[in-house]
Amino acid sequence: MAALLLLNRVSRSTSSNSIHRVAGALGFNSLNAQIHGDRISGTLFRVRPLATLAEGASRFDEMLSVNQRKFYLLGGKGGVGKTSCAASLAVKFASHGHPTIVVSTDPAHSLSDSFSQDLSGGVLKPVQGVDSPLLALEITPEIMKDEIKRQTGDKSVKNMMDSMGLGMFAGELGDLNLEDMLNAASPGIDEIAAISKVLQFMEAPEYSRFTRIVFDTAPTGHTLRLLSLPDFYDSSISKITKLKKKITAAASAFKSVFGKKEIQQQELPNELDQLKERMEKVRNVFRDVNTTEFVIVTIPTVMAINESSRLHASLRKENVPVHRLIVNQLLPQSESDCKFCSMRRKEQTRVLGLIQNDTELSGLKLIQSPLLDAEIRGVPALKFMGDLIWK
Numbered sequence: 046m047a048a049l050l051l052l053n054r055v056s057r058s059t060s061s062n063s064i065h066r067v068a069g070a071l072g073f074n075s076l077n078a079q080i081h082g083d084r085i086s087g088t089l090f091r092v093r094p095l096a097t098l099a100e101g102a103s104r105f106d107e108m109l110s111v112n113q114r115k116f117y118l119l120g121g122k123g124g125v126g127k128t129s130c131a132a133s134l135a136v137k138f139a140s141h142g143h144p145t146i147v148v149s150t151d152p153a154h155s156l157s158d159s160f161s162q163d164l165s166g167g168v169l170k171p172v173q174g175v176d177s178p179l180l181a182l183e184i185t186p187e188i189m190k191d192e193i194k195r196q197t198g199d200k201s202v203k204n205m206m207d208s209m210g211l212g213m214f215a216g217e218l219g220d221l222n223l224e225d226m227l228n229a230a231s232p233g234i235d236e237i238a239a240i241s242k243v244l245q246f247m248e249a250p251e252y253s254r255f256t257r258i259v260f261d262t263a264p265t266g267h268t269l270r271l272l273s274l275p276d277f278y279d280s281s282i283s284k285i286t287k288l289k290k291k292i293t294a295a296a297s298a299f300k301s302v303f304g305k306k307e308i309q310q311q312e313l314p315n316e317l318d319q320l321k322e323r324m325e326k327v328r329n330v331f332r333d334v335n336t337t338e339f340v341i342v343t344i345p346t347v348m349a350i351n352e353s354s355r356l357h358a359s360l361r362k363e364n365v366p367v368h369r370l371i372v373n374q375l376l377p378q379s380e381s382d383c384k385f386c387s388m389r390r391k392e393q394t395r396v397l398g399l400i401q402n403d404t405e406l407s408g409l410k411l412i413q414s415p416l417l418d419a420e421i422r423g424v425p426a427l428k429f430m431g432d433l434i435w436k
């Protein structure tokens with residue numbers, strides 16, 4: 046029981062190596078800590094339990110204990126605090142000895158803003174101010190598009206038919222290529238880029254030491270597309286593969302009539318089969334309770350809770366493991382409570398009650414995260430937030 050938090054603000058400065066250690070010893074937490082030479086100054090908050098709402102522990106020890114690689118995807122409605130929660134989780138994992146990568150798949154990136162450092166450019170960049178390895182990546186669709194083109198190479202249908210001696214029949218099909226075929230029906234390059242990165246993290250030896258991969262996902266719609274994309278690809282690739290087999294069979298028949306050597310199946314490029322296999326791998330990872338967890342982030346409003354409930358239903362349908370729900374931006378109790386604040390708090394308490402009665406959400410571990418009186422920017426602030434949420 047008891048998890049709403051009271052934050053009393055006291056300004057201080059200290060010459061300690063770690064403002065967090067000193068703050069902890071004094072019974073405070075710190076936010077907006079700044080380092081000036083050997084001095085650290087910042088704002089300290091005292092955090093103590095107040096209200097009598099359901100327990101909000103995230104069981105971070107569980108999240109930490111597994112040594113094998115785990116993927117954490119944080120998602121929810123726009124603006125609820127997904128990036129702040131994802132960034133704070135990544136900092137916390139790294140601070141507890143897990144080499145971590147945090148990836149933004151949201152086309153409207155805010156990782157750089159959240160960490161208050163430049164993490165743009167579509168490449169993995171080390172996050173400054175964290176003791177153990179923490180890399181960040183804002184996936185840039187344009188850069189990824191080129192990368193995907195390079196990976197898929199020239200798969201034009203005309204070339205394929207040429208290689209079978211059927212170039213003269215290619216006609217209109219000549220302009221068609223695999224990338225266009227997939228893009229035409231595909232939900233979006235952002236999701237493809239994200240999947241492609243997951244594959245790289247899974248397969249490339251240089252990333253093997255990273256045991257935690259945290260995804261700051263785009264608002265709900267995009268995220269659901271991301272998760273169902275491997276299935277979409279799987280079915281598209283199956284169709285294309287069938288089409289290729291039919292063309293090959295027709296070519297063989299055609300050539301044998303004219304006395305040419307029959308085309309062997311193994312002459313066909315097998316990249317599509319490989320792509321299908323890799324997509325299956327991603328799909329399995331997203332659905333494996335041992336490798337992946339999707340954490341839903343929400344705020345205490347009826348609209349956000351309803352969307353979270355729908356999100357959980359969709360994730361359940363996709364068999365994506367979900368155990369935790371963060372309710373962010375809960376108004377803390379204050380000694381000089383204004384009427385507006387007490388009304389809002391009452392409403393928020395009512396909404397928390399709705400979660401407990403929601404069939405989709407009631408079974409999830411509820412994590413309560415207070416609304417702070419400062420924007421969460423920079424590693425010290427993220428550490429502060431992480432200590433409130435991930436415990």
Ligand SMILES: Nc1ncnc2c1ncn2[C@@H]1O[C@H](COP(=O)(O)OP(=O)(O)OP(=O)(O)O)[C@@H](O)[C@H]1O
Nearest residue numbers: 123124125126127128129155374415416417420421
């Ligand atoms: N608990 C909190 N207390 C105070 N400010 C918060 C809290 N959580 C998030 N914020 C602030 O709210 C803003 C939006 O947060 P954030 O970018 O993490 O949300 P998001 O869900 O990732 O947004 P988007 O959907 O636009 O990507 C930021 O300015 C962030 O600092």
